[in-house]
Amino acid sequence: MGVFLLPVKLCNELNALCARFWWGQTGEERKIHWKNWGVLTRSKKEGGMGFRELKDFNLAMLAKQGWRLIQDRDSLLYKCFKARYFPYCTFLEASDVPNCSYVWKSLMATQPILKKGCCWRVGDGTAIRVMVDKWIPNQVTNRVLHPPVEEEWEWRVFDLIDWRTNTWDQEEVELNFIVMMQRLFCVFH
Known part of the structure; x- marks a missing residue:
């Protein structure tokens, strides 16, 4: 299961076998289904039995x-x-x-x-591309919303950190984003 994607049909058949076992069905004999399979696969906190949906x-x-x-x-x-x-x-x-x-x-x-x-943890920021990667917390997309049209803004989060104080380098952040916004404004007008 951890190496190959199982076919959906096989997963459904295995789920059916598990359900029949749980409901006590043997052969063609039909038993009463006290709970449907959807309820049984819910977590125990949600009132289910915690069975796994195999897919x-x-x-x-x-x-x-x-x-x-x-x-x-x-x-x-x-x-x-x-x-x-x-x-x-x-x-x-x-x-x-x-x-x-x-x-x-x-x-x-x-x-x-x-x-x-996935979302980056900044750490030292050397591997995180400011405009491409998902690294901004508490935002829907976790990334800069309007990436630039050109690819010349390939700067890294590392470049935006003041390593003497371990804080954001305000001047560098403002300078880079203001320059980017000015270039974008020129591109669109």
Whole structure:
């Protein structure tokens, strides 16, 4: 489950087997369904039994492998996949390629889940691109809302920090964003 994306039909059949077992059904004999499967798969806090929906559980296990590709860049798995499938970008920026392995297709199925939930922690800011990456907390998109038209603004969060005081360098922030806004204003007019 943590390496391959299981077919939806297989997940549904396995869920049906679990439901039949829970409801006490044997063979063709029908029992009373005291609760429907949707209620049983809710968490216990929400009044359910905490059963797993296998399709979602499979995606969660695969997303864990995707997270490893994002975090552990020294692993053999990362190095092999990086060389083969995303040599010039990150895992989150990678796209599906023709004739790829089923493992890669499975990992690509989790990419939207990871993109939705990922946000940078600033740390030293050397790897975070100001205008592209999701790094701003408490904002819907977690990124700068109006990225520039040109690609010359490839500055990093590292450039916006005053390392003597470990705070934002107000002058640098204002200067960069004012220059960017002036250039954008000129582009649109």
